[in-house]
Amino acid sequence: MSEFGGMEDLLQDFLTESSELLSEVDNKLVELEKRPNDKNLLNDIFRGFHTIKGGAGFLNVEAMVSLCHRTENLFDKLRNGELTLSLENMDVIMAATGEVREMFGALSQKRQPPPAPAHILAALDLVLQGEIAALAPVAAPAAPVAAPVAAPATAAPAGGSEPDWQNLYDNLLDKAPTPVPAVAAEPAPVPAAPAVIEGEARAVMVEPMQSLKPAPAPKTQPQGGMQQVAAPETTIRIDTVRLDQVLNLSGEIGLTKNRLTTLRSDIMAGKMDTGTLKALDEAISQLDLLVGDLQNAVMKTRMQPIGRLFQKYPRLARDLARQLGKDVELVLTGEETELDKTMLEDLNDPLVHLVRNAVDHGVETIEERIAAGKSAKAVVELSATQVGDHILIEITDDGRGMRPDVIRKKAIEKGLIDVETANSLDEKQSLQLIFLPGFSTKDQISSISGRGVGMDVVKTNIMKLNGRIDINSAVGEGSRFSISLPLTLAILPVLVVRVCDQPFAVPLAMVREIIPIDAKQVQEVSGRATIVVRDEILPVKSLAGLLGWQETQVPHFGVLMQTAEHSFILAVDSFVGRDDVVIKPLQNIRPNGVAGATLSGDGSVVLVLDMESLLASSTADASSLKTSRFITHAA
């Protein structure tokens, strides 16, 4: 059941556009806390609320019109200098944007949102009167009383009253002043309305001055709202230039197809002279280029700037920091970096977690920072850059850093690893322990970063996106989480290798180089085959062994591969070549170490290997090539 019959399309547009707008407003509000008198910021925020109100009016979303009308008025007064912003009132304004977001959530489910909680409206009205308002939860019981008063009061100026424009205009031109007062009288009820609400609010508020410590209840609401909105987004906005490119290329492909159809008729009719074959060759080469271009163009239509994700976080960091009594600034860079839309959505949860983690666990309290000789304000930087065919996202904090020994100790205490394993880990490997399921460095799970999601989920989510996550940390200086992601999941460049007479595809991103395996170079180090490549001792792992198969021949080639943790040489029988493939997930079955399947040029099925899980699932002994095998061969 929809309450927006015939307007669903418009509603969708409105939600997409206004959600972005609201995120901008949220960010500007965070900025405003630093520069409360910045006219441009005040103007932009005013316009944001104004625009949302305008759209909501057409969609008859009374609750939103009523709420935005207040915030808009407030910022109108602020930008005109009629009011000055006291920082205490920021919480009220922030709660209001959180409420607007909640309403977006309701609208996205095609429901009319209920009016904003009366205590928020009342607090806003107080702020409008130039007073300091508190979002005291005590105000909540007033809801049934105040809400009905609020809604009709503000609905009036936005909707019904309208001056007799023509009359006024004519009169102005004729210099006859009479009708002007008539117009002036119409908007008059506006200021009258808040007075009523204000009376209500004052009556229920116990201590309006205790505003520095915001009540937790309204605080958490906006966060819930954010996630609600982030989840369902079924439309995408595409630059028309990109769309035209797709259209253009598909047209070109159509033309090439026509050419091929003609050539096929010729060949079927027995016309096989060199001219025809050369034309066929040309047409196919052209098709090859065009399809590649089309794939790129289609991929580009799905690319969205990561800023759309990033812009939600400064507010998140700010709210969390205030709750924890910390002073944290979230600095964003590289927002224009583009990423596939689906990945962008799946990246939200891990990034939210990492940002929260940095604010909660990463940076110290103000007192601790000052004691350590650092600036009181902590800086968390969230950056995105494109490095080759990868996107690098980094979350860096200037906090206390992570201590490998503490992490090792915790992991042992929680029974995640044994002492022996712990002792064999170097510093970097120790940091990786935080990604183990069940690991949490705090004895008591904080209600803030906890939320039942651990770092292990962050890592799993990143790995689902074919990405990897690394940690760098220096005690006392801070930590950096680096996430590396492919540009898209749609097309994967692979290297196709053969083993036991069957082709397998491995992601090209992990391949560093290909070397011939010469038995003379194979050395045994503690019972395992290794090859020294440019002074680096690398273990040799047989693909057949990893798959649990018997080798049918001695591997001739080694693929030097690099995963997040280590490098190794994958021994294979031969190569087919490199290819750009589209991975199809396997239905119902999920064999270990297989990411999916694809079709090769000759129409046969090729399994695409998931090296990380393949390595994890097989024991070192099964896959490490026994040196003896090479030695026998050489002899």
Place this chain on the structure above:
Amino acid sequence: MADSNMRFLVVDDFSTMRRIVRNLLKELGFSNVEEAEDGQVALHKLKNGNYEFVVTDWNMPNMTGIELLRAIRADAQLKHLPVLMVTAEAKKENIIEAATAGASGYVVKPFTAATLDEKLKKIFANMNK
């Protein structure tokens, strides 16, 4: 009566709003509608195209609706263009400002196709005087 082929330029920074106005105009039989996202873009388009009617929002970045209106009235080529101002405010001072700047009409958001029709008809009637 106005020509249904009359060329409109709808100016608003909010694309949803442009779409709403475009839909309403279509309901009234005007389908020759172009869009611009702020006053600057609009002015550029107006100078390079044969537009016959401007519907503009007031509050926009870069160049507001009222600035656009003044620029239109100051341009020898464009000054005769009918300009309908769209705003969310029914404030007296805004209306006076629009009128003195030479707006042909003023409509308050949200409005229906009927309201828009009425406003347009008044403007057309004035134009034919």
